[in-house]
Amino acid sequence: MAVITTTGLARTFTSARGPVEAVRGIDLTVRRGEILGFLGPNGAGKTTTLRMLTTLLTPTGGSATVAGCDLVTDPAGVRRGSGYVAQSGGVDPSVSVREELITQGRLYRLTKAAAADRAAELAHDLGLTDLLEHRTAALSGGQRRRLDLALGLTHRPEVLFLDEPTTGLDPGSRAALWELVRRIRAEHGTTVFLTTHYLDEADALADRLVIVDQGVVVAEGTPDALKQAHAGSADASLQDAFLAITGRGSAPRDEAPLAV
Structure with a gap:
């Protein structure tokens, strides 16, 4: 069963030099419980595609559904059915891990008691229990990414979007995060949509790869x-396959925040 479908999904930006077709028609089908690796060189359109699928950008063409909800006519439904872990994260450095998790639960309209219970459950599942009273500013890179994952999973989404989840992590923390992603899928059947510029990560984690270039x-x-x-x-x-497919002279690098 498909959890994400897109047909001719497109996005054109207007610039001083005229229209820029960042995404020129993406057709995708992502099955329930699949880990999909979404790859492409800088400027290929993967960041723009991800932002559309997470309702951060409105498409200018085509159609898509995420978790059974139409991207354009039911963006709130898309957000209810999906979790998004951004590359830069987004925690409040002045609060504790427990407060951050409870706040996220309250944002999803859980009661205070239910939010506290969910925070404890997520902390247990993601190895954060001993860190609940620590301020988020004191966490290591690997610990912060585990917290980011916990926040993205608070409302038990069908689909989890991970944008460059291991950027800046040391090899041990990267391997630990891979295992967490595998376990989340295995235990909960969560569909994972992963963008990464680490080709070894895509090779190790993804059931299937989609490579985009020039939109x-x-x-x-x-x-x-x-x-x-x-x-x-x-x-x-x-990497050899990627270079042959895209015809580029180097493997994909980390995209700038505004890259299309």
């Missing part, structure tokens, strides 16, 4: 299938 999908399939088709072997590097 359109240029390849999709399992990591092994893409490596076999574009690099000659399922044992080849995903």
Whole structure:
């Protein structure tokens, strides 16, 4: 069963030099419980696509549904059915982990008691129990990302959007976060839509990859299938396959906040 569908999803921006087609027609189907890796070079359109799917940008063309809700006519329904973990996070550095989690629950209209219970449950599941009374400003990078995940999961979403979730983390923290994402999917059936510029991360985590370039999908399939088709072997590097698909001279790098 599809949890995300898009047909001809497009976004054109207006600039002083005329219209800019950031996304020129994206067709996607993401199945329930799937971990999808969404990849592309800088300026390929993946950030714009993610922002549309999370209702931060309104499409200028095409259609999409997320968690059974239409992106344009029912954006509130999309937000109820999805969680979003931004690359930069968004916690209040002046409050404790417990306060941050309870506040998130209250924003989703849980009662005080239900929000406190949900905070304790998430802290247990994501290894934050011993940190509940710590101020968020004192957390390490890996601990902050676990808190970001907890915040995104507060309302038990069907779909979890992760935007560059391990940027800036050390290798140990990255590996730990991978295991958390796998466990969230395994235990709750959560669909995960992952953007990343780490090709090893996409290879390790994603069931299927979609590669975009110049605002359109240029390849999709399992990591092994893409490596076999574009690099000659399922044992080849995903970077070699990526470069063959996009024709770019380097692997994707971290996108600037306003990159399209």
